[in-house]
Amino acid sequence: MTTTPLVHQATAVAARATELTKVYGQGETQVVALDRVTVDFRQAEFTAIMGPSGSGKSTLMHCVAGLDSFSSGSVRIGDTELGSLKDKKLTQLRRDKIGFIFQAFNLLPTLSALENITLPMDIAGRKPDRQWLDTVINMIGLSDRLKHRPSQLSGGQQQRVAVARALASKPDIIFGDEPTGNLDSRSGAEVLGFLRNSVRELGQTVVMVTHDPVAAAYADRVVFLADGRIVDELTAPTADTVLDRMKRFDAKGRVS
């Protein structure tokens, strides 16, 4: 099958991968994780990346987010081409333009909730925008827990802090790697609600890797990956439509 180019000219693009290829190993043991993937992530859009295990969905996110190197092709965040950047510039780019939400929360246990939220700005040596910070904190509803340490917060609360940390520095784009993977369904729903609100109300751009159709249903668009290629795309998804598509790939996979 051929990949369909998914370039839309209507809105500005926050991040774009073109002919992105990632190969692990050499010779006989060579594994192609990403095979000439071309995809756009538009501004103020909530995109979910889905696919079975080993489909390359996490690798795609890591490469686009500047966490991992790629073999060929190009990745742009805004106007910046990542392929040519050295570690130092790449680190700066992640710091200033990108927000991250991880599956395992990844908060620093020694810092309070508030300190964790402002950590990216502290690293950059910038003063946080007070007003924006208040907006973010109010949205995630943790204003009474700011002095608490992560160990004193529930899993859902910790991930909300992580969401706030990603939002606080007003990044161009936020990447989430299974952000609800370690949460119960109610806390997961809360976190996804915040992510969607940040896109709808604050104009944030969010890209999230997930394998949960319910989570994907919060997105504006779902991109499906299989065997390192983009195989399909769905706009305005619901949990059912997503599940349907996934079943189809699954069946196809078994037949072929």
Place this chain on the structure above:
Amino acid sequence: MFRTALRNVLAHKARLLMTVLAVMLGVAFVAGTLVFTSTISDAFQKSSAKGLEHVDVAIDPTTPDDGSETPGSAPDLTQKLLDRVTDVPGAAAATGDASGFAAIADKKGKLVGDGWSTRGANYYPGKDGKDPRYPMRDGRAPAKKSEIALDAKTAERAGFKVGDTVRMSVNGPVLEQKLTGIFTTDDGNVAAGGSIALFDTRTAQGLYTKPGRFSQIAVTAADGTSQTALKAEIEKVLPKDAEATTGKTLADDEAKSIANQMSGMQTGLLAFAGISLFVGIFIIANTFTMLVAQRTKELALMRAVGASRRQVTRSVLIEAFVVGAVAAVTGLAAGIGIGAGLRSLMGSFGGTVPDGPLVVSPGTVVAALVVGIVVTMFAAWLPGRRAAKIPPVAAMSSVHAVATTKSLVLRNTIGALFAGSGAAAVIAGTTMGSDGKLPMGAGAALLLIGVFVLTPLLSRPIIAAAAPLLRVFGISGKLARQNSVRNPRRTAATASALMIGLTLITGMTVIAGSVQQGIDKMATDSLKADYVVSMANFTPLSPDVEKTLTEADGVVATSPMRNSPSEIGDSTEYLTGVDPKTIGELAELPFKKGSFEALSGSGVVVDKATADREGWHVGSPFTVTYEDGRKGQLKVGGVYEGNEMIRGILVDKDTLAPHQSEITDMQVMVKTKDGASQSVKDALEKELGNNPAVLVEDKKDVSEAIAQMFTLMLNMLYGLLAMAVIVAVLGVINTLAMSVFERSQEIGMLRAIGLDRRGIKRMVRIESLVISLFGGLLGIGLGVFLGWAAGELIGTSLSTYELVLPWGRMGVFLALAAVVGILAALWPARRAARLNMLAAIKAE
């Protein structure tokens, strides 16, 4: 179980490397000490045995029962005795010995050798006209008063050839001798850098004994006669003031005394090895604690599949055994290297070590292995027990269980009790005079343990106090500070290792510096003389020296200081003969009562210590038995505060002279018209014939000599304690490596959200710096306290003692702690910065 343990060791090679290194260093120190001391004592024994090769029976004058040797007293071995002994049945030959100190100057006028093992002796020709002990290589044996022969090594070193004129000194005046012969000898002292100058027997007797007298007679047995049989024969003809000893007994005695001297040194060195091993225990315990924590899941799994608690503990202990054994073996190898290195080091410092093979006794091997293995297993015992307490259910939990942080309340209470009672005992000890040693020592040990137990508690406030300083480093500084107090126990153990070393170093420095100043002050305060003249090795000076000095230009006053043993009541006291007319101008003594005025004829002045001991006051008469056995009446005319330079009973030299068998001066004090200056000193030295064996010292020289002695001592201590610091560095490296490992997920996250490699590195480095400086501060603080306390005790016997805080040195020590921190962080910081970000984030 053993296989599992072995696999674990192999799986954590890098982690255990630091532990192995720490144990290895300690073991190497122990083994090095043992190898070094046994090598040296073996060499000394061989050399002394060699010296006794020509002696089957030695005859010595009987020494007094109380063991007090009388300086300058004439030996009573006569030529007649020698002749009689030669004729004893079973005797092959007898040699008379007249020997003593002899300093040789090289062509530039410098002393050859170190002054302690430079000897003069007599050439005693046998029946064939040759002395078998000294075979001549060039020229002939000395025959006249103005001739000498030198050993080949010394002649080569100083560049002398037969026919040269050699300047030398035996007891002050310079002798100019013609070199008639160069001989070879395998004398141990010469091998070790000493020298032997030979005179003809008559000259040697003139210099060292009395005409016709010997200081020792050595007899060789005829073939077939045993040493004991010969001794029995000789004893029949001996006068009662001489005794015979077999060569074997002499050799045995010598071996014993060498072993004694060595054991003192060995104990000292082993104490330092003990310190570094003790410090090593913290590191081992730390490592195993972390290994156990890391393997919680694994161990729980073992428990779940049926391993008993004891088996789990045993597996940790087996691991420790393997680590300890590896460390002990490598340590032993390194120790043998250290032993060899120490010997050549001592040789290059001109130390007196005879040649000999490196001795590695079985005892050394066993000691090294036992120490390495036992210390490691001991340190791993607690972590092993903790491992056994891991519940099997921990295997099921997904996240690795964080080590339960037990409340520190109990620990803090115990620590406070120890530290409090320790400090109290130390302070109490300061007020108890010389009885205070025990409470102070015990208190110091308690205090150290207490502070060690308390370090987790102390770490928080002290490190928090550093926060403002760390703000400069931004987020890296902040994270580092918080990381360093995250695991207070581990931080404490790491910092404690450094603390112990720095406590000792600082304490020693404070004490040594203060004592040095105290002694210096005492010596120079009491001295009004411009110069003190003495022999380089503190053997007696000929009275000619004083005569020469008195007649020298610009000299205003001189007084000799002569020592003569005497008996007062039941105890032996040394009488110091001085010139009563000039002593007041030369010495300033703090008189409690009376003055130097009282010193003349039978009037004497005594120091307070002696007066108190004997219960004397001004005016007390006492009876004294002089060294020649005659009795006399003396009267106390004044009581003064004694010091390092002048103490005891001062007597008019003319009162003493008739009773002295040989008049010699220990020192001559000199006052000059123009005071002390380089030109005056040069003039005096010239007057004395620029004699290398005679020291002309002014106050500054005296101070410098004292300072030099202390500097040398301190430098040696620093060198030894450096071991403990190196071990501590390994500990810091270890802890940081663990921290980086445990926090790899956090580090990955920090990298992902934008902290660059430099920031990560800086974070690790600052953590290291914080831990090291924390340990350094505690150590310096404790060191100053203990130094002060020990000083208070010393102050009771050294009146001019005053606490001197070496601020400069303390600054250096703190800087040293900082350097330790930075060095220790090099590798862990690099590792942290290179961590694979993605793997780290995903790691659970």
